Amino acid sequence: MASFWSLGSLNWNLSFSTSGRRHSFKQRQKSSRKSFNTLQYSRRSKTQWHKPLTNAIFSSHFKESSRNSEFHIDHLVAKGAFGVVFRVIDKNAAEKQQHKHGQQENNTDKQSSTPVYALKVLKKSKIISENSIQQIKDEADIQKLCGHHPFIVQQIDLWQNRHNLHILSEYVPNGELFSKIANFSLDLIRIYLAEIALALDFLHNAGIIYRDAKPENILLSADYHLKLTDFGLSKWLKLGLSTKTMCGTFQYMAPEILRGEPYTHSVDWWSLGIIVCQMFVKRSPDIRQFITITLPEHLQPKDSVDNILHSRQEDLPEAINRDLRDIDEFLPEEVAALPHEARDVLKRLLEFDGQKRLHSVRALQKIAMYKDFKIEAKYLLNLRPLDIIKNDNITLFDGDENIRSAENNIEAATLFQNF
Numbered sequence: 187m188a189s190f191w192s193l194g195s196l197n198w199n200l201s202f203s204t205s206g207r208r209h210s211f212k213q214r215q216k217s218s219r220k221s222f223n224t225l226q227y228s229r230r231s232k233t234q235w236h237k238p239l240t241n242a243i244f245s246s247h248f249k250e251s252s253r254n255s256e257f258h259i260d261h262l263v264a265k266g267a268f269g270v271v272f273r274v275i276d277k278n279a280a281e282k283q284q285h286k287h288g289q290q291e292n293n294t295d296k297q298s299s300t301p302v303y304a305l306k307v308l309k310k311s312k313i314i315s316e317n318s319i320q321q322i323k324d325e326a327d328i329q330k331l332c333g334h335h336p337f338i339v340q341q342i343d344l345w346q347n348r349h350n351l352h353i354l355s356e357y358v359p360n361g362e363l364f365s366k367i368a369n370f371s372l373d374l375i376r377i378y379l380a381e382i383a384l385a386l387d388f389l390h391n392a393g394i395i396y397r398d399a400k401p402e403n404i405l406l407s408a409d410y411h412l413k414l415t416d417f418g419l420s421k422w423l424k425l426g427l428s429t430k431t432m433c434g435t436f437q438y439m440a441p442e443i444l445r446g447e448p449y450t451h452s453v454d455w456w457s458l459g460i461i462v463c464q465m466f467v468k469r470s471p472d473i474r475q476f477i478t479i480t481l482p483e484h485l486q487p488k489d490s491v492d493n494i495l496h497s498r499q500e501d502l503p504e505a506i507n508r509d510l511r512d513i514d515e516f517l518p519e520e521v522a523a524l525p526h527e528a529r530d531v532l533k534r535l536l537e538f539d540g541q542k543r544l545h546s547v548r549a550l551q552k553i554a555m556y557k558d559f560k561i562e563a564k565y566l567l568n569l570r571p572l573d574i575i576k577n578d579n580i581t582l583f584d585g586d587e588n589i590r591s592a593e594n595n596i597e598a599a600t601l602f603q604n605f
């Protein structure tokens with residue numbers, strides 16, 4: 187969870203400290219409030235039902251036979267806005283495996299083939315009270331449709347019990363992008379930028395805008411390739427169309443979103459530009475110099491995102507533009523010392539004008555950084571990021587110690603029991 191802070195020298199944090207949706211926020215929509223009223227009405231009007239009403243609300247997407255008893259909770263991975271993520275072990279498969287290994291003494295082998303998954307558990311009551319029913323269904327649909335992509339986390343199953351929704355996904359074992367790696371070489375960035383670009387381009391072509399690209403949602407697989415997760419702010423939107431709901435994580439939000447203007451899929455490429463800039467120089471550009479966001483007094487950045495979620499339209503940040511004469515004014519000064527192809531890619535991704543911004547894999551392929559390099563999944567998967575990490579003397583942090591602490595395991599068990 188603390189990956190943001192592991193990049194200690196990131197000097198600007200306009201994100202909002204939050205116990206809720208970590209640093210992300212979404213403006214409440216009138217339409218979803220309406221659906222909540224409808225829900226309350228039907229709750230009153232119906233006198234008898236066999237299953238809890240909340241089951242019916244979600245049953246189109248989350249099957250009603252809970253699979254909770256099939257899994258051991260191994261440990262708590264993260265706490266999110268609506269619930270928690272656990273690392274779980276499939277009991278049956280683990281038993282079969284143990285049986286198979288029978289007399290074998292080699293513990294390492296047994297462990298490496300343990301059938302583990304990520305289980306996201308979300309509180310129905312919170313989803314209903316936040317008017318996020320459709321959002322959670324879209325999240326489930328989108329991950330289901332796109333999870334077969336090599337750089338997107340695959341969804342395995344969805345179910346519910348009386349109080350919670352469950353999303354079972356493949357477990358991505360090496361944590362969030364910046365919790366393991368703090369220094370990135372040009373060769374490593376070239377691979378990682380290409381992998382996330384492919385994932386975003388795939389989503390866009392499937393008629394989805396992602397809207398929450400940030401290091402916390404980019405996970406490192408066993409062989410240190412990347413996987414995009416968390417479709418909580420994604421929305422169905424055909425390529426070429428625009429939308430205007432103000433949402434995202436401040437530090438990664440494109441200028442047009444901050445200005446409250448209609449925006450397109452190119453906002454995801456802006457966020458990618460911010461992430462790439464962090465990889466190159468360990469700092470984010472400071473958009474506050476160019477867009478002054480004036481929050482109402484009761485909504486200062488220290489406040490929880492929940493406050494913003496609940497705010498009325500007129501309470502939302504007001505953005506005032508200052509003209510940008512040269513992109514170098516905006517980028518951190520360390521960028522000037524980077525090689526030409528690195529500066530070039532940053533300038534193209536962090537183009538203030540959403541229409542002029544680089545916004546496709548095809549365009550990315552044409553720039554200097556990708557000369558003699560194929561931005562294709564097959565090509566990338568044949569590369570070995572771990573070799574580059576070793577060759578370029580990049581330090582890997584062991585983020586697992588915390589996760590495996592006894593305290594964490596007790597907290598996980600208690601949390602799960604209470605769910």
Ligand SMILES: Nc1ncnc2c1ncn2[C@@H]1O[C@H](COP(=O)(O)OP(=O)(O)OP(=O)(O)O)[C@@H](O)[C@H]1O
Pocket residue numbers: 187206207208209210263264265266267268269270271304306339355356357358359361362402403405415416417418
């Ligand atoms: N499949 C997975 N494998 C390993 N870790 C995961 C997986 N899915 C999620 N996580 C971890 O759990 C964190 C929270 O997951 P996710 O973003 O899906 O939940 P959320 O409730 O939407 O959180 P947030 O409020 O931060 O957006 C991720 O940032 C990541 O560290």
